[in-house]
Amino acid sequence: MKRWIAIAAVIAVAAVLPLLLNPTGYWIRILTFTLLFAAMAQVWNIIGGLANQTSLGHAAFFGIGAYTSTILLLKFGLSPWIGMFAGGLLGGIAALIIAVPTMRLQGHYFALATLAFGEVMRVIANVWTPLTGGPGGLSVPFMPPSVAAYSFKQLLPHAYIALIALIVVTFIFEAIRRGAMGYRLRAIKENAAAAEVIGIDTTKVKLQTAVISGVLMAMLGTLYAQVAVFFDPDTVFSAASISIRVALIAILGGVGTAIGPILGALFIIPVEELMNDLFSASAAGLSQLIFGVILIAVILWRPRGFITVFDAMVARLSGRAGS
Template sequence: MKRWIAIVVIVLVAMAVPQVLNPSGYWMRVFTLTLLFAAMAQAWNLIGGLANQLSLGHAAFFGIGAYTSTILLLKFGISPWIGMFAAGALGGLAALVIAVPTMRLQGHYFALATLAFGEVARVIANVWTSLTGGPGGLSVPFVPPSFAAYSFKQLLPHAYIALVALIIVTVIFEVIRRGAMGYRLRAIRENAAAAEVIGIDTTKVKLQTAVISGVLTAMLGTLFAQVAVFFDPDTAFSAASISIRVALIAIIGGVGTAVGPILGAFFIVPIEELMNDLFSSGAAGLSQLIFGVILIVVILWRPRGLVTIFEALRARLQGRGAQS
């Protein structure tokens, strides 16, 4: 009960925040990006957290999503709302292609293989100029503003769309985590051989998870393209600013928990945006340097993520309550 009240309050606050921000201002942008990255980290959390397969290649799905909807809009005038589902289908397909040869790999090996896959996607996007426009990038064309065309005068609607997306992805995560699939994934994570013995088709479960994660990430790529308006292969398929960042957000927040990616995104994205803003003119690299230091500190101090701070706090409060 208490839990539900907390969730309702947080959602209401999140809905109220865009109302007090400048509808097309800087902070609206930061808020929207934070929600989008939280949703992406949550999608990563399915495969990275529940299945414990640490993917460093999610930029592949993200980039496919951004490119699919934008190319459909540019070449055929198809609304990104529909393009988003095409993006999801292709993202799922890509996840299947990547997962089949790599699913048996664990830990470091899986991370390395997915990193290479992300880079393959980036190289292909750079080279396949006739489809993607190559290194020059793509601009989302201007269409008269309307909801059906997914085109708005202000950033405000994008913030609400991002919020809805985050809620949907989080609900999917929780449903899977609590459902039969979550139990299977946990069994595989704890002991894959034992899971196999009690009749879990480990390969199938991991493949399903990877595909769901890929579909969601690609669809979020479409949302991102609509906010960013311009992107090129090196940003949309970036190992550092997409694949690694998404994984980091989930890990810093608390991997395998529904709260973790949201906490991580609200911690990292605003700090990063602020530092980029403060230092971009002064010294190149400083904001990323500080980002790296924060990352190292959090991993050494809270290897299971910031979410453990709250757990520790709650434990202390309850301990005190029991004493008094």
């Protein structure tokens, strides 16, 4: 009960926050991307945290989603809301195709195989010019603003859509974690041999996880396309700024926990923006270096993520309330 009140309070604060920001300003954009990346990291967390398979190729599904809805809109005038589900379907199929041969791999081998898959998708999008527009990228056509057309004059609705997406994927993550599937995944993670002999179909559970994660990641790709309005293969299929970044957000925040990716995104996205803002004019490249140093320092300080700081704070607060 107490827990639900806390969750409702956090959601209420998050729902009011965008209203306090200048609707055409810089910070609402950062907030939107922070929420979107938190959702992406949460989706990564389903496979990376619950199934313990560190994917470095989630840009593949993200890009598939962005391209699918945008191409359907450009060629057939289909609303991105529908295109989002079409992208989700293709993302799920792609996840299945990559998961079947790679799921038996573990650790670094799985990470490298998925990294390669993301890069393959980037190369394909770059050369398949008739469909994707090639390296020139795609512009999302401007539609008369309406909810049905997923087109808005301001960023505010996008911020709310990203917030809703984050809430939805967080609930999906928690439902999996606490459900029968979560138990199966925990059993596999803790002792694969014992999981096998009690009758858990390890391959099937891992495939299910991969597909769920792939579908959701592709759907978030549509959200990104609608906010960004323009994108090219090197942005949406990027290993560094999508695949590795979402993994980093989840790991830095606290892998395998529902709150981890949210804490990670709240830190990484604004800090990275701030560094770019502060240093890019004076010395290009320096901002990335400083950002890297901050990340290393944080990981050395809290190897298991911000969640440990968060847990300590909650423990102290509830201890004080109790005394």
